[in-house]
Amino acid sequence: MRIPRAISDLTNQFERLPGIGPKTAQRLTFYLLHVPQNVLDEFSKAVAELKRGTVQCSVCQNVAEVDPCPICADSGRDDSVLMVVEHPLDVFVVERAGVFGGVYHVLHGLISPLENIGPDELFIKELLERLKNDKIREIVLGLNPTMEGEATALYLKNKINELRAMNHELKITRLGQGMPTGGDIQYADESTLKQAMEGRRGY
Ligand SMILES: [Zn+2]
Numbered sequence: 154m155r156i157p158r159a160i161s162d163l164t165n166q167f168e169r170l171p172g173i174g175p176k177t178a179q180r181l182t183f184y185l186l187h188v189p190q191n192v193l194d195e196f197s198k199a200v201a202e203l204k205r206g207t208v209q210c211s212v213c214q215n216v217a218e219v220d221p222c223p224i225c226a227d228s229g230r231d232d233s234v235l236m237v238v239e240h241p242l243d244v245f246v247v248e249r250a251g252v253f254g255g256v257y258h259v260l261h262g263l264i265s266p267l268e269n270i271g272p273d274e275l276f277i278k279e280l281l282e283r284l285k286n287d288k289i290r291e292i293v294l295g296l297n298p299t300m301e302g303e304a305t306a307l308y309l310k311n312k313i314n315e316l317r318a319m320n321h322e323l324k325i326t327r328l329g330q331g332m333p334t335g336g337d338i339q340y341a342d343e344s345t346l347k348q349a350m351e352g353r354r355g356y
Contacts, residue, residue, distance in 0.1 A: 160182055160183075163182045164178045167182060206218065208220045212225040212283070213225050213256060213257045213258050214258065214260075214276045215241050215244050216241040216259075224244070224256060225256060230254055230255060231255045232255070232288055232289070233255070233288055233290045234253075234291045234293065235255055235257065235258055235284075235289050235291070235293070236253060236255055236257050236292075236294075237258050237292060238257060238260070238338070239259075239260055239262065239263055239297065239302070239305075239338075240259065240261070241259055241261075242339055243338045243339060244259060246338055246339050247338070247346060249343075250342075250346040250347065252343070252346050252350045253293075253350060258279070258280045258283065260275045260276050260305070261275060262274060263275070263297075263299075263301035263305045264301060264304045264305045264308055265301045265304070266304075272308060275305075277308075277312070281312055281313075281316065284313065285316065287319075289323065290322050290323060290324065291323075291325075291326060292323065292326070293326050293327070293328065294306050294325065294326070294327045294328070295338060297338060310325055313325055324355060326353040326355055327353060327354060327356040328349040328353050329350075329351070329352025329353050329354055
């Protein structure tokens with residue numbers, strides 16, 4: 154007997170997700186067969202609306218419901234300090250911890266030669282463009298201390314040094330000790346983030 158097409162179609166879709174292998178994809182699909190139709194309809198509606206209901210902020214590249222995002226639009230924030238992060242999720246984590254009052258820039262990834270991700274695949278050009286604005290005095294590199302995070306930090310440092318000729322006051326810092334080595338900002342608790350923020354050092 155052949156597996157019904159509706160089942161193999163959904164299994165294939167699950168397999169495209171990160172961290173999901175063929176077995177898990179199959180398990181998820183068969184699990185959903187037991188879920189009431191109205192719940193499945195809500196699920197597929199949420200998937201369909203995911204991108205329709207969000208925009209990428211044209212200033213910081215974060216994901217939001219409006220462009221510019223509420224953080225970029227907030228005149229009460231300190232726009233002389235800019236934190237560079239990998240993911241939109243990092244912004245939500247740092248905001249939730251309430252340890253940073255500046256603005257952000259989301260790269261949407263890190264430089265990774267192994268995965269063929271170079272600077273042009275990330276929103277680095279947009280970052281450098283923003284830095285030409287002389288309001289920004291400090292760039293906080295909020296990148297994870299992984300190999301990719303280090304490679305990206307070094308690349309940014311070199312690029313930003315070129316801009317220093319125009320803006321002498323521009324300084325680069327990195328989140329201080331306290332972040333677990335190889336650890337992820339996304340999993341850091343509030344006090345760790347606070348410590349890392351207070352202990353940021355010149356880079
Ligand atoms: Zn924004």
